[in-house]
Amino acid sequence: MKVEIPNAIEKKRWLILSHAFNMDGRAASLTITDKIPYFLESGIQPIVFSAITGSKDERFPHQQFLAWGPAAFRFDFRHWVANKYGRGSLYKALTRTVSILLAPLIAIEKLLLGYSSQWSWSLPAFIRGYFLIRSGKVDVIYSTGSAWSAHLAGVWLKRATGLPLISEVHDPLVIRKNPTDQGFERPKNRDARFRHYLESQLCKYSDYVWWFTGGALHYAKVRNPNLNTANNAVGFVVMPGANPPGEVREVSQHQYGEHLNLCHFGSLANDRSLSIILRAATELFKKYPEARKCLRVHAYGAPLDSLTVESIQNNGYSDVLIAHGRLERDSVTGMSGRERVAQKMREADVLILLHGNDEWCAEYIPSKFYDYLWSGRPIWGITHRNPQLDQMLLDRKSYLSADGYEEEIAMALERIWLDWKQKRLLQPILQPIGVDQAVHSILSHITQSRLIS
Structure with a gap:
């Protein structure tokens, strides 16, 4: 549906800086690519700068750049080869060769800077963006995460050209340690220290900046009291939502099978681990021995974390937990990875939503939650200090x-x-929470501001 906004947008040409764009199934990509149809319907003319890791969009100008740093070049090159040739023997040979050749340069980069690998993508994005703006082809700069290189390029372009900047922060840039920590302490890690600085720059130079949870906005305001004051950024919350992959289907009667299938989609780590499910399964099997033959935990989209691997080995649960890996495009059916994921979600008995156990969970909602809402299947949320997420569940x-x-x-x-x-x-x-409400919120804010002439 068309997103209605209070006033017509006059500054239509938006330069969108997004390291991840058109990357099949990637949350950082979907958050911006799902908005594009609504932007187009609202009269916005996007110009996109991204890395080479996704497919090129033909609907509007879309320029893809290799990052200039060795670590980011290796990361982008791996994805480019995988997209073009698959992950077979050629992929292994090429990526291994490039990794060996770049290893000394990556070590030097890490020693001198210590930033996350994608930082250097901001360099070509800034230079190309600067000349594009100077040629009079851009009205508004829009930076979007999750890689913070897009925000860095956005701040540079704002300061160099004076054009309006709007910024979309996916994950909190400042990671707090505990409930009493408000994030003022200067981090020892150089990447974390730079992200701390970058947050202050966004709050100072952006015209509008938004986060995805009330908790993230709250702590950003605590650290940056200039937010929402005259001549500084206006900060607010936008729930990103998600569009259904493919056609919206009616929820049909669920078919119960011989196994209780619990399915998890997305990344895993030791602080967001399926081992907590397996420990609960051990208690279940003690009380209901017959459950041992029926319970199946399916992991899609990421390698297993070390705690889960250890639990499988120690308890002999190789038949209980099944790791399927990442679902890519199916050349036989033509289904995209995202469509295959949606199909598996609809087939699940229960969807597992692991939130994690770090303090930053208070400021974060897993992006997979919004995809789950379209599946029509019950969700089992295991959450940590996030009343907003709890209430939505x-x-x-x-x-x-x-x-x-x-x-x-x-x-x-x-x-x-x-x-x-x-x-x-x-x-x-x-x-379900669609993307249309996110675009409506964004456009409603900026059409009432100094961004529009």
Whole structure:
């Protein structure tokens, strides 16, 4: 549907800086690419700068740049080869050769700077953007994460040209350590120290800047009291939402099979680990031995974390937890990786949403949550200190546990098991959050500001 906004947009030509763009299934890409149709319908004429890691968009000018630093070049080159030739023997030979050749330069880059690998993409983005702006082809600069190189290029372009800058911060740039830490302490890690500085620059030079949760905006305001004051950035919250991949389907009657299939999609780490599910499974099997033959935990989209691997080995759970890896485009059916993921979500009995256990969870909602809402399947959220996420899960009739409370997690798994046996798993309330509301919020803010003549 067309996004209605209060006033017509007069400054239509937007330079969108996004390191990840048109990368199949990548959250950082979907957050911006899903907005594009609504921007186009609203009269915006996008010009996109991105890395070479995604496919080129033919609907509008889209320029792709290699990063200039060796670490980012290696990262981008790997994705480019995978997209062009697949991940077979040629991929392994080329990427291994490039890694060996670049290793000394990467070591020097890390020693001298210590920044995350994608930082150097800001250099070509700034230079090409500067000349494009000077030629009179851009009205507004729009930087979007998650790689902070896009925001750095955006700040540079704002300061060099004076054009309006709007910034979309995906993940908090400043990572707090505990509930009492407000993020004022100067980090020891050089990349974290630079991100701390970059947040202050966005709050100073952006015309508008938004975060994805109320918690993230709150702590950004605490650290940057100039936010929402005269002549500084206006900060607000936008829920990114997600568009359904392909056609929107009606939720059909769920088919129960011989296995209780719990499915997790997305990245894993030791602080966001499926090992907590396996520990709960151990307790379930003690109480209900027959569950051992029925429970299956499926992991899609990422390698298993070390804690999960250790739990599988120690408990002999290689048949309980099945790692499927990343779902890529299927050359036989023509389905994209994103469409294949959506299909697997709809087939699940219950979708696992792991939030993590770090303090930054108070400022973060997993992007996969918005995709889950389109599936029509019940969600089991294991969350950490985020009332906003908890309420959204409860509003949609989900299973909910708190990370770190193992007895509570075990009880939730037992409830899921009993519900499944009786074929009465929770019927979720279908309230997906689309991208149209995000675009409406963004455009409603900026059409009432100094960005529009």
